[in-house]
Amino acid sequence: MRIRTAWLALTLATWAAACVDSTPPSVEQQRVDTLFAEQIQTGQPGCAVGIARGDNILFSHGYGVATLDHRVPITPDTVFDVGSVTKQFTASSIMLLALDGALSADDDIRTYLPELPDYGTVITIRHLLHHTSGIRDYLNLMALGGREFYAPISHQAIVELMARQRALNAVPGMRYRYSNTGYMLLATIVERVSEQTFGAFARERIFEPLGMTRSFLYENAEQVVSDRATGYAPGDADQFRMVHNYSFATAGDGQLYTTVGDLLRWSQALATDAVAGPEFTHLMVERGVLGNGEPLDYAAGLAIGEYRGLGTVGHGGSTWGFRAQVVRFPDDGVAIAVLCNREDVNPRALVDGVADLYLANQLGPRPEPRPRRARDGARATPTLVVGDLADFAGTFYSTELDATYHVRVEDDTLRLQIERWPPLVLVPTGDDTFVAIDVPAWTGPRRADLAFTRDGYGAVNGFALSAGEAHALRFGRDPRQIDDRR
Secondary structure (H helix, E strand, C coil): CCCCHHHHHHHHHHHHHHHCCCCCCCHHHHHHHHHHHCCCCCCCECEEEEEEECCEEEEEEEECEEECCCCEECCCCCEEECHHHHHHHHHHHHHHHHHHCCCCCCCEHHHCCCCCCCCCCCCEHHHHHCCCCCCCCHHHHHHHCCCCCCCCCCHHHHHHHHHCCCCCCCCCCCCCCCCHHHHHHHHHHHHHHHCCCHHHHHHHHHHCCCCCCCCEECCCCCCCCCCECCCEEECCCCCEEECCCCCCCCCCCCCEEECHHHHHHHHHHHHCCCCCCHHHHHHHHCCCECCCCCECCECCCCEEEEECCEEEEEEEEEECCEEEEEEEECCCCEEEEEEECECCCCHHHHHHHHHHHHCCCCCCCCCCCCCCCCCCCCCCCCCCCCCCHHHHCEEEEECCCCEEEEEEEECCEEEEEECCCCCEEEEEEECCEEEEECCCCCCCCCEEEEEEEECCCCCEEEEEEEECCEEEEEEEECHHHHHHHC
């Protein structure tokens, strides 16, 4: 397994000793308490924090409540859904298979996912790792297709959804756009190459060898999870509502359940080449590069950056009711993990606040706040340039989404209904173009732009829809409706 067993034994012993340490809190620890108390009130959902330097746990603590139903407090052993923090483990699985000789990061993804269309240009595994594939985002597509936000979906169903897409958002390698689809496809490749579930592969090759005993990929919605936190969002009257999506049990872009302690173990193992040697570590932290030679601030599921002059390696996570951030400062060996079960807390700001306390002597000056861009003033209300509203009414279907949209005229207003979602007002923006606001979206902007097309007779025969990271989705009208209008 290429694990440094001596290091692992020492690390586990250090963690065990930290659990029974009765040393009075340091000044830094007291200030961390104050930092979190400013964000989390008694009886509210909250966060766990873990801070380590090398093998030594400097501080770990829980603030707030893990589940409001039973008022269970958060502790360092509370298990959180960490959202996109998962991506580095998806990337790690790919890199382990690459070191095994089972695949290459430069392989065409259609070698392993032959169902996907041939777009006339090769999309490689490396493109998926670095978010430069140009592939549309499946979460956008699911929402635009009218699926319920909490509806489960399998790896195979995602592949089939992407197989229906007739175009890309960008030429592969030419543009960085964060893509959840890419990491779901990577997880599928892991399964097809290893002939195991993604969760089983990660457990055998990563979690068990490193002693990450509280970590697993959530692939069974009926699984009982000890010490699991429930995810919450702010509700009415200063209350919280439960938004934890228990039914979504497909891992790749997210769905890692873990603790602050396990993430600190992982961070230290990666820093000391203890996962699978220095070549593995190099593959993980090597920045992506665009086709024009421009380097990215993104490696293999890890963001490469800096804070107040110190280099950082880490990743954040955001999912239903959870927010997470894990950052390592390589020059000092400090790693900080903040995991929260509420949507209204910024874990990166908390990580930075902790770094301010523990790395005060190494940090440079605080960056100047970015000035806000001045607005150009009120925009004029757009008017319809060409055609009558009735021209656009009708039923439209997209094979890419397998979804039917209805456009109607009601009270001199054009309205769009996306499957079962409530109708949206279409506001004209120009010649046969409209915008809809508050469009159902799992992630990203809640705006959709529609550009209607006409045939040689001038009749509206379809439209192209762009929303978030789904550009130019094609919808066509029932041909009988076009004949009726000629």
